[in-house]
Amino acid sequence: MPAEIDHTMTLRQRLRRARSVAVLTGAGVSAESGVPTFRGPDGLWRAYRVEQLATPEAFARDPLLVWEWYDWRRQRIAACRPNPAHQALAALEQSVAEFLLITQNVDGLHQRAGSKAVVELHGNIWRVRCTADNSVTENTDVPLGTVPPRCTCGAVQRPDVVWFGEPLPETAIARAMRAAEQCEIMLVVGTSALVQPAASLPQLTKRHRGYVIEVNLEPTPLTAYADESHYEAAGVLLPKLMASRC
DSSP: OOOOTTTTTTTHHHHHHOOOOEEEOOOOHHHTTTTSSSSSSSSEETTTEEESSSHOOOOOHHHHHHHHHHHHHHHHHHHHOHHHHHHHHHHHHOSSEEEEEEOOOOOOOHHHTOOOOEEEETTHHHHHHETOOOOEEEOOOOOOOOOOOOOSSSSSSSEEETTOOOOOHHHHHHHHHHHHHSSEEEEEEEEOOOOOOOOGGHHHHHTTEEEEEEEEESSOOGTTTTTHHHHHHHHHHHHHHHHHTO
C-alpha cells in the first residue's frame, strides 16, 4: 500500500519521486496520432455503427463484412505513427522501478513507441485468432491478402480483439487490477472513463491510497475523484512531465 499522500508536492515532484506507476490509456491518446475513434465523425463506416460490427453475432452472421471493416481499420492505423504521448510513456517506463501500462487501445502504437510492460485489455488488431482451435498469431498484412483470413487448419480467423458482449481476458484484467491496487501513482490518459471494467481501475488506486492523475481534453466521470485533472493534449503535457524525471 502506498504511503500517506502528501498533497503539498507538485505534479513534477510527485512523478520524480514515484517508484511505482500504473498508466491507463484510452482512445484519446491514439486519436492524437490520427487513429479514428469509434464514437464521433469517424465512427461510421458504410452506414454501419461499430456496435453493429464489433460483436460475435455480427461475425457469425457475416464474417466477410466484419473483416472488410477491420481491413479498412488496419489500413488506417498502419498509416499512423506513435505521437509524443506514446513516446513519453515509453520513456517513463525506463525510469520507474515498477511500471505497467494498461491500455484500452488495440492499435499497438504503445509497443511501436517502445513500451514493453503493456497490458492490452481489449486485445490487438494485429493479431488473429482461429475460430476452431483459438490459436493466436500475428498478422500485419496491409491490406489483407485473403478476406476473411484463414488459419493453417483451414478455419476462418477472427480479429484477436474483445467485442461487445465478450469478457476481458482474465489474465489481463487481473494484472491491471493488481497494478492499480499497488501503484503510488496512476496516470489516466485520454479515456472517457465510461467503459467498464477499465473505468473502475482508478477507483481501486484511490481505495488503496494511491494518487490518481487525469489527463484529458475535457472533464470525465473520473474528474470528481481524481487528485488532479489536467485538460490538455496528452502529447503536449506528458513530454513535459517526463522531462521532469531527467
